[in-house]
Amino acid sequence: xxxxxxxxxxxxxxxxxxxxxxxxxxxxxxxxxxxxxxxxxxxxxxxxxxxxxxxxxxxxxxxxxxxxxxxxxxxxxxxxxxxxxxxxxxxxxxxxxxxxxxxxxxxxxxxxxxxxxxxxxxxxxxx
Amino acid sequence: xxxxxxxxxxxxxxxxxxxxxxxxxxxxxxxxxxxxxxxxxxxxxxxxxxxxxxxxxxxxxxxxxxxxxxxxxxxxxxxxxxxxxxxxxxxxxxxxxxxxxxxxxxxxxxxxxxxxxxxxxxxxxxxxxxxxxxxxxxxxxxxxxxxxxxxxxxxxxxxxxxxxxxxxxxxxxxxxxxxxxxxxxxxxxxxxxxxxxxxxxxxxxxxxxxxxxxxxxxxxxxxxxxxxxxxxxxxxxxxxxxxxxxxxxxxxxxxxxxxxxxxxxxxxxxxxxxxxxxxxxxxxxxxxxxxxxxxxxxxxxxxxxxxxxxxxxxxxxxxxxxxxxxxxxxxxx
Numbered sequence: 001x002x003x004x005x006x007x008x009x010x011x012x013x014x015x016x017x018x019x020x021x022x023x024x025x026x027x028x029x030x031x032x033x034x035x036x037x038x039x040x041x042x043x044x045x046x047x048x049x050x051x052x053x054x055x056x057x058x059x060x061x062x063x064x065x066x067x068x069x070x071x072x073x074x075x076x077x078x079x080x081x082x083x084x085x086x087x088x089x090x091x092x093x094x095x096x097x098x099x100x101x102x103x104x105x106x107x108x109x110x111x112x113x114x115x116x117x118x119x120x121x122x123x124x125x126x127x
Numbered sequence: 128x129x130x131x132x133x134x135x136x137x138x139x140x141x142x143x144x145x146x147x148x149x150x151x152x153x154x155x156x157x158x159x160x161x162x163x164x165x166x167x168x169x170x171x172x173x174x175x176x177x178x179x180x181x182x183x184x185x186x187x188x189x190x191x192x193x194x195x196x197x198x199x200x201x202x203x204x205x206x207x208x209x210x211x212x213x214x215x216x217x218x219x220x221x222x223x224x225x226x227x228x229x230x231x232x233x234x235x236x237x238x239x240x241x242x243x244x245x246x247x248x249x250x251x252x253x254x255x256x257x258x259x260x261x262x263x264x265x266x267x268x269x270x271x272x273x274x275x276x277x278x279x280x281x282x283x284x285x286x287x288x289x290x291x292x293x294x295x296x297x298x299x300x301x302x303x304x305x306x307x308x309x310x311x312x313x314x315x316x317x318x319x320x321x322x323x324x325x326x327x328x329x330x331x332x333x334x335x336x337x338x339x340x341x342x343x344x345x346x347x348x349x350x351x352x353x354x355x356x357x358x359x360x361x362x363x364x365x366x367x368x369x370x371x372x373x374x375x376x377x378x379x380x381x382x383x384x385x386x387x388x389x390x391x392x393x394x395x396x397x398x399x400x401x402x403x404x405x406x407x408x409x410x411x412x413x414x415x416x417x418x419x420x421x422x423x424x425x426x427x428x429x430x431x432x433x434x435x436x437x438x439x440x441x442x443x444x445x446x447x448x449x450x451x452x453x454x455x456x457x458x459x460x
Binding site (some may be wrong): 003004005007008010011012014015016018019020021022024025026027030033034037048050051059060063064068069072073076077080081121122 | 234
């Protein structure tokens, strides 16, 4: 057994092609295993959502909105971060807001300057 | 390019057939061990010691059970993404020295992230939201919250041996930051006093994040049986449930296998094609799996906020300290 060393682009192409190829073969095996089983026709009641035996009308919408997904995520993970930034920005004083915003913009300007200096130092000689 | 060997590697060993068999074994091992720890029998009827029970469950769900086509669901999209997730995990094994057709490239660790850290969570998430239900959406948002934390922690932890082997053994490095070189050299990092501490921290972080990304107790929050019915799995039935279970088992098996190789060195110091090598590999795999199983059996389910704090505390902090120590080791050597 010998390792084949290749360039990363080629490996990305081979691994992605392999992924789709395996998925295709697995799909064909799945279809072969399901063959002979007619697609199920169920009553209207059985095709309803499972909401603890209640009809879908008990929920305002049968499918959750993207907003619910967003709030689920924010409440789950980003609540502390959100509160921290909210308290930092919304103190009610305009000067706090201005200080916060100019601080961030200043930080971005510094980062941009460092990137420009770094770029010039790196390729400046060739220009 | 040796096409027959590549096809054999993709479809038989260590590709589709072997990985599916390993996934079923992994599920059986976890179920049986947890059952014994809780004074239950566990799977017992199909095959010796019930070892074929996961395969029998899969076969029954695929070929006997009805596929309930829910009113608002898109089961075909769900199946396509489940199959793509299975394909991504099986394709990632070409990067390991386990494969007879071994592919190596500089920085192929990023390709491992692309296959296992992008395609697999994406497949699971789209699988979850393809069959909508209020419980499903609650489960999917919990799944998303957990993935946002565990995936970076897992890959940061896995980066520790990758960086260490590339720099500590730079003279013999065939491809920097590659899975293959790391897997064949990581065993020696345990005998180096400079590298052992980041390796221990990385292993702890990897185990915690695997527990969370595999949704095993105490992190079975996205499915949360009884609390939110079955979370993102509420509307799965028949063949779709079978594919979801297979994807879940494969995720545990593949991540455990990568931990076994990248942290514990797989069969090394013995070669692959030798009895001591095979025995060493199997023992290391079982040990990692047993640790995961003991954690699963020892805890009840956390709330989502407790779960996220635990992942950060016992996964995030060790991974961060580990990667900082790794940078220091590189600077010193």
